[in-house]
Amino acid sequence: MKAEAGPTLLACKRLFKSFGAVRALIDVDFEIVSGRVTGLVGENGAGKSTLAKVIAGVHQPDQGTMLLEGRPIRLLGADQAHAHGIVTAHQDINLIQTMTVAENLLLNNEPTYRFGGVIRRKEMTAAVTGLLKEYEIDVSPHAVVGELPNDLKKMVQIVKAVSLDPRILILDEPTSSLTDTEVRVALRLIRRLAGDGVGVVLISHYLSEIFEVCDNLTIMRDGQVVADGPISETTLPEVVSTMVGREVKTTRRESHLTDANRGTPLMRVEDLNVPGHLRAINFDLHRGEVIGVTGLAGSGLDELAKSVFGAGGHNVSGRVTIEDKAVSLHDPAESLKAGLALLTNDRLREGILPDFTLVENICLPVLKRFTGAAGVLDRSAMVATARRNMDRLRVRAPGPFARARQLSGGNQQKVLFAKWLETNPKVFIMDEPTIGIDVGSKEEIRTIVDEIAAAGVGIVLITTELEELVSLCDRVLVMFRGEIVGELSGLEIERETILHASACGEIRRKQA
Structure with missing residues (x-):
């Protein structure tokens, strides 16, 4: 049951915010009302998170x-x-x-003895046990947070926010990575808070949940x-149409999937499962074909990429074959030998070696090719390979001996493409290949993707x-x-x- 809304708690009037040349907020009016759940929706980059961070x-x-x-109020932190x-x-x-659930929930608010500041552990455990029971979270207060699955971490984070007794609560994608049962718990909690007079802002891409729990809806675009x-x-x-806005004309490339390639699949993924992340994933891939995989945060995209490549951990089950030969689900080195390549979505942490030269970055996966009988590297051949790739992919850099950190994000991404293309992959998995790079570089990367498929x-x-x-x-x-x-x-x-x-x-397919 939805509660009656009360007075306005916070009113934003004509807010503007820019980051360099990017205008993140333009003349934004927004209200948070006591007892009301306001849904805040829009595509990625619409300005939702910026507005939340201003508030x-x-x-x-x-x-x-x-x-x-x-x-009037000005918040400086x-x-x-x-x-x-x-x-x-x-x-x-x-x-x-590294801290327990109890320590996280009562951080800076721990019960202590009057003298000495020693924490009253029994009292802290009792208080947190009560909180977890009240909010239907099945986890021990003594559990170390780092050892919990992501869904329980997310629930603990929500409880921590609620335990601070907010008048205004902003929830940014609270149900991503939650199980169906936990989603029900989170939505009940949101309605309960509104019933207690809290003004709640729910930022979510899960529109069915927005319609279930919200009283008001604000849609942002650009x-x-x-x-x-x-x-x-x-x-x-109507909401989806408003989020997308005017029709965007996108040029569709010419497919490289020929009649000859439509027969036996190049790769099959069968009954791929990761407990808590992936359920019964099945699809085929043909030579020259580009299969897009998309979804919201928490839908399993990252887990899918790593699991197919053999880097998803010991809980992965199912079967992946390339040219009818089974590929290991637990050994990335074997996957690489079988013809798989993975471009991860975090180039700085999992891809590029920022302090290494472009020669070293590009040649790293195939060093054996450049190693002589005495174990000496043929550096001139490595340099020639790096130059050839830099020319082919149009990498803008001072030269092959430049450090990767000297390059722009787009050119770093091209170096990663070069690195994996040197392995001569049969199947190339690309996880968010244009993330965090400028518009011009995005177009160049998309051209490279098309050339690889060709x-x-x-x-x-x-x-x-969506445009990709x-x-x-x-x-x-x-x-x-x-x-x-679904498949489109x-x-x-x-x-x-x-x-x-x-x-x-x-x-939801359009009617003919």
């Missing part, structure tokens, strides 16, 4: 005012926001991994609020960039909470259809 004191607006219960009762549960886990009002006055298809390589393109899915892919698989919920092909691959399926877990 939370993380960013300060360039222009505009904020009124807390009618009084999260601590000031907390002092005024504004609490945020961020999308990323920000708990201390840094602006484009719609705002009672959720009862709109429909899910050479007969099968590509699994894992991306949340529409322009590059022969087929698109949509994932929702660890499962493939040809002219079915449209931004609105993909967005609806990602948010709702089902394909």
Whole structure:
């Protein structure tokens, strides 16, 4: 049951915020009302998180005012926001991994003895046990957070935010990575908080949950609020259409999937499972084909990429074959020998070696090729290989001996492409290949993807960039909470259809 809304707690008036040349917020008005759950939705980059961070004191607006219960306020940090009762549960886990659940929940608020400041452990355990029971979280207060699965970490983070007794609570993608049961618990908690007079802002891509729990809906696009009002006055298809905005004309590439390649699949993925992350994943890939895989945060995209490559951990089960030969699910080195390559979504932590030269980065996976009988590296051959790749992929750098950290993000990404192309892959898995790079570099990377497919390589393109899915892919698989919920092909691959399926877990095809 939805509670009656009360007075306005916070009013944002004509907020502007820019980061360099990027205008993140443009003339934004937004209200948070006591007892009301406001859904804040929009595509990636629409401005939702920036608005939330301004309200939370993380960013300060360039222009505009904020009124807390009618009084102007300027928040210069999260601590000031907390002092005024504004609490945020961020999308990323920000708990201390080496501490227990109890220590995290009562951090800086531990019960202590009057003298000496010694923590009263029994009292702390009792208090946290009560909290966990009250909010239906089945975890021990003594459990170390770093040893918990992501879904329980997320639930503990939500409970921590609630335990701070907020007047305003901002929840940024709170249900991503949660199980269905935990989603029900989280949504009940949100309604309960609203019933107690808390003003709740729910940022989520899961539109079915938005419609279930929210009273009001604000839609953002390109840094602006484009719609705002009672959720009862709109429909899910209308929301999706408003989020996407005007029709975007995207040029579709010519497919490299020939009739000759449509027979026996190059790769088969059968009944791939990772407990808590992936359920019964099945698909085929052909030579020269680009299969897009997309979904929301927590839908299993990263786990899929790593599991197919053999880097998903010991819990992965199922079967992957290339040219009818089984590939190890637990040994990336064997996967590489079998013809698999993986471009991860975090080039700085899992891809590029920033302090190594471009020669070293490009040649690293195939060093044996350059090693003579006496174990001496043929450095001139390595340099020639690096130069050839830099020319082929149009890498802009001072030269092959430049350190990778000297390059822009887009050129670092090209170096990673060169590194894996040197292994002569049959199947290339690309996890968010254009993430964090400028528009011009994105276009160059997309051209490279097309050229790789034209050479007969099968590509699994894992991306949340709708334009890439529409322009590059022969087929698109949509994932929702660890499962493939639909497949699109040809002219079915449209931004609105993909967005609806990602948010709702089902394909809604247009009527002929």
